[in-house]
Amino acid sequence: MYRYDEFDHRLVAERIAQFRRQVKRRLAGEITEDQFKPLRLKNGVYLQLHAYMLRVNVPYGTLSSRQLRKFAHVARTYDRGFGHFTTRQNIQYHWIRLEQVPDILEELASVEITTIQSSGNCVRNITSDQYAGVARDELADPRVYCELLRQYSVLHPEFSYLPRKFKIAVTGSPNDRAAVAVHDIGLRMHRNAAGEIGFEVLVGGGLGRTPYIAHTIRDWVAPEDLLAYVESILRIYNIYGRRDNIHKARIKIIVNQLGIDRYRELVEEDFAASKITSRPELPQEEIDRIAAYFAPPPYEPLEDIEDELDALAASDARFARWLRHNVAPHKQPGYAIVNVTLKAPGAVPGDITAEQMDALADIADEYSFGELRVNHRQNLVLPYVRQRDLHTVWKKLDALVLATPNLNLLSDVISCPGLDYCALANARSIPVAQDISARFVDVDRLAAIGPLTINVSGCMNACGHHHVGNIGILGVDKRGKEFFQLTLGGSSDQNASLGDRLGPGLAQEDVPDAIEAIVDRYLELREEGERFLDTYRRVGIEPFKEAVYGTGEERAIA
Amino acid sequence: MKQMVIANHLAGGFVVFLGPDDRWCRWIGDGRVLEDPAEAEAALATAKRQEAENIVVEPTLIEVTIDDTGLPRPVEIREAIRAFGPTVGGGSGASASSGVGGHR
Numbered sequence: 001m002y003r004y005d006e007f008d009h010r011l012v013a014e015r016i017a018q019f020r021r022q023v024k025r026r027l028a029g030e031i032t033e034d035q036f037k038p039l040r041l042k043n044g045v046y047l048q049l050h051a052y053m054l055r056v057n058v059p060y061g062t063l064s065s066r067q068l069r070k071f072a073h074v075a076r077t078y079d080r081g082f083g084h085f086t087t088r089q090n091i092q093y094h095w096i097r098l099e100q101v102p103d104i105l106e107e108l109a110s111v112e113i114t115t116i117q118s119s120g121n122c123v124r125n126i127t128s129d130q131y132a133g134v135a136r137d138e139l140a141d142p143r144v145y146c147e148l149l150r151q152y153s154v155l156h157p158e159f160s161y162l163p164r165k166f167k168i169a170v171t172g173s174p175n176d177r178a179a180v181a182v183h184d185i186g187l188r189m190h191r192n193a194a195g196e197i198g199f200e201v202l203v204g205g206g207l208g209r210t211p212y213i214a215h216t217i218r219d220w221v222a223p224e225d226l227l228a229y230v231e232s233i234l235r236i237y238n239i240y241g242r243r244d245n246i247h248k249a250r251i252k253i254i255v256n257q258l259g260i261d262r263y264r265e266l267v268e269e270d271f272a273a274s275k276i277t278s279r280p281e282l283p284q285e286e287i288d289r290i291a292a293y294f295a296p297p298p299y300e301p302l303e304d305i306e307d308e309l310d311a312l313a314a315s316d317a318r319f320a321r322w323l324r325h326n327v328a329p330h331k332q333p334g335y336a337i338v339n340v341t342l343k344a345p346g347a348v349p350g351d352i353t354a355e356q357m358d359a360l361a362d363i364a365d366e367y368s369f370g371e372l373r374v375n376h377r378q379n380l381v382l383p384y385v386r387q388r389d390l391h392t393v394w395k396k397l398d399a400l401v402l403a404t405p406n407l408n409l410l411s412d413v414i415s416c417p418g419l420d421y422c423a424l425a426n427a428r429s430i431p432v433a434q435d436i437s438a439r440f441v442d443v444d445r446l447a448a449i450g451p452l453t454i455n456v457s458g459c460m461n462a463c464g465h466h467h468v469g470n471i472g473i474l475g476v477d478k479r480g481k482e483f484f485q486l487t488l489g490g491s492s493d494q495n496a497s498l499g500d501r502l503g504p505g506l507a508q509e510d511v512p513d514a515i516e517a518i519v520d521r522y523l524e525l526r527e528e529g530e531r532f533l534d535t536y537r538r539v540g541i542e543p544f545k546e547a548v549y550g551t552g553e554e555r556a557i558a
Numbered sequence: 559m560k561q562m563v564i565a566n567h568l569a570g571g572f573v574v575f576l577g578p579d580d581r582w583c584r585w586i587g588d589g590r591v592l593e594d595p596a597e598a599e600a601a602l603a604t605a606k607r608q609e610a611e612n613i614v615v616e617p618t619l620i621e622v623t624i625d626d627t628g629l630p631r632p633v634e635i636r637e638a639i640r641a642f643g644p645t646v647g648g649g650s651g652a653s654a655s656s657g658v659g660g661h662r
Contacts, residue, residue, distance in 0.1 A: 026568075026612070027568065027569055027612065028612070029611065029612040033609075033615055033616075047566060047571060047615060047616075048571075049573070049636070049639060049640045050571075050572065050573055050640065050643065050644070051566075051570070051571035051572055052571035080648055081648075082648045084648075094648070096571065097569065097570045097571055098568065098569055098570070098571055099569045099570070348646055348647065348648065351648060419635065419636060419639060420639060420644035420645055420646050421644060428635075428639075428645060428646075430644075430646045431645060431646055434646065480633075480634060480635065482635065
């Protein structure tokens with residue numbers, strides 16, 4: 001993984017020293033809250049319902065065991081013994097004291113982790129495929145470009161005061177696990193006719209109160225032009241993006257107001273002009289230099305051991321289930337990708353205790369070259385596990401309650417923190433997620449239902465990405481009471497789509513029954529080999545509306 | 559209408575209530591319940607002075623009712639969660655013993 005050089009260390013150290021002075025001045029009353037707020041936000045510090053919240057970047061979701069141990073230490077020393085992994089591959093701490101933040105930042109910097117640009121109107125943590133570097137379907141490691149973009153965009157003077165926050169995601173695989181179509185810029189690696197690798201560039205995707213699937217602005221950008229092209233997109237956004245209305249300030253609004261063709265014209269004009277004026281160049285040597293940080297670990301020459309694993313699975317049904325659902329194929333023979341789900345029945349999605357973090361760091365050291373990943377579904381990954389160690393790793397994870405075999409199944413629910421923590425939320429999303437995962441505990445039934453994503457957001461800002469859940473759940477406030485609106489048919493993969501609203505909001509206690517009704521109707525209707533999403537796309541919303549709210553006649557009477 | 563002044567402590571971030579003698583308390587039961595609007599406005603003005611003195615952030619008036627045990631309870635769910643803590647456990651996923659259970 002990437003390691004800081006002397007410039008990175010210096011930049012981070014200077015930034016922390018600066019923020020320490022800013023906190024001191026705030027506490028001494030030399031600056032007001034209005035003056036301080038944008039400064040603290042640029043360092044990932046929010047004021048939430050109960051305390052300050054600190055959002056810590058995990059760059060493109062890649063994490064070392066050393067960094068995870070530091071996260072555990074911060075959780076134990078400065079918080080209440082746990083952290084919360086988010087849909088942006090970051091970790092958040094919910095019980096932070098402002099006066100301690102500079103010390104926490106120094107602790108994190110000692111393991112090359114920062115909170116710089118984890119908030120504010122700038123380029124946020126650049127996210128990626130959690131299987132980067134190990135996926136069988138990958139063309140090249142996307143993290144090389146994430147890191148180049150990170151270095152380029154951090155504290156970039158032209159892009160430090162964008163109209164609004166800006167999120168970039170990169171995938172190196174045709175099977176999109178990074179949700180690139182719902183980002184401000186999505187980069188999709190592919191090959192041209194000559195077999196060279198480049199990027200399809202998508203722009204203007206996003207969720208929130210005005211959700212959009214991104215448009216392709218250019219089908220092919222060569223790696224050497226990547227920074228320049230991204231810069232042109234950002235520059236046009238900086239000029240044309242709205243600053244008069246926070247709800248209309250994201251790039252998706254201006255792209256869709258101008259139209260993708262006009263936006264493309266403006267970007268292409270700027271991109272062409274930058275050839276003559278100044279253009280950030282990305283020579284192959286620089287790409288190679290960064291790529292060297294992401295070289296594969298020293299794999300042992302091994303063979304796949306499918307027969308042995310089958311035999312183990314045949315003798316242990318629990319291991320068999322975990323192997324089937326939580327383990328993914330690896331590009332290196334004899335190795336496997338292990339998904340660590342933070343979604344035990346009734347658990348808070350994405351939450352992990354300091355003890356679990358420490359133990360997981362030990363497992364990573366022993367069985368995964370000391371490396372882990374965070375995915376946007378609030379789970380973790382051990383990317384380099386020898387197949388012959390799978391049974392041992394499973395037992396260790398199981399003992400930590402980190403081996404629930406439900407990856408991408410119905411109880412693998414994504415949830416934002418919601419009204420239990422968040423100052424923006426209208427409703428409590430976590431209890432809804434807990435109710436669902438506690439209701440659907442039969443792992444054989446979950447397996448029979450098949451892949452089905454549920455995403456819960458506590459308000460229309462959509463941190464739980466409800467628009468792209470196969471079943472989306474949005475918490476709303478109606479005259480002081482919490483209600484939950486369901487959407488169906490969302491997806492964030494390579495065929496991304498936004499969910500359709502099912503009907504009127506439901507009370508929290510009615511949500512699990514509604515999910516049951518939807519699932520039962522799907523099982524009645526599905527054809528051979530279909531996932532929930534396939535069936536939904538074939539039959540439409542009406543059968544599910546009927547399952548939850550009754551027939552048209554019944555609805556009219558009600 | 560019964561009201562209280564709620565805020566976050568500047569340095570610690572934790573929730574506080576304006577109590578007797580214009581001091582801030584961490585437990586809602588120790589806070590001052592303001593019975594009439596003039597008294598509430600005066601308390602808010604005091605709180606805002608303390609905001610200017612960098613003790614608290616964003617003091618606001620919230621409506622409360624008094625329960626059978628004599629404990630003030632915020633009317634809005636959001637403020638009840640601020641007063642009594644999250645309704646869910648952290649980390650382990652165990653249920654927390656927040657006093658907001660009645661709203662679920």
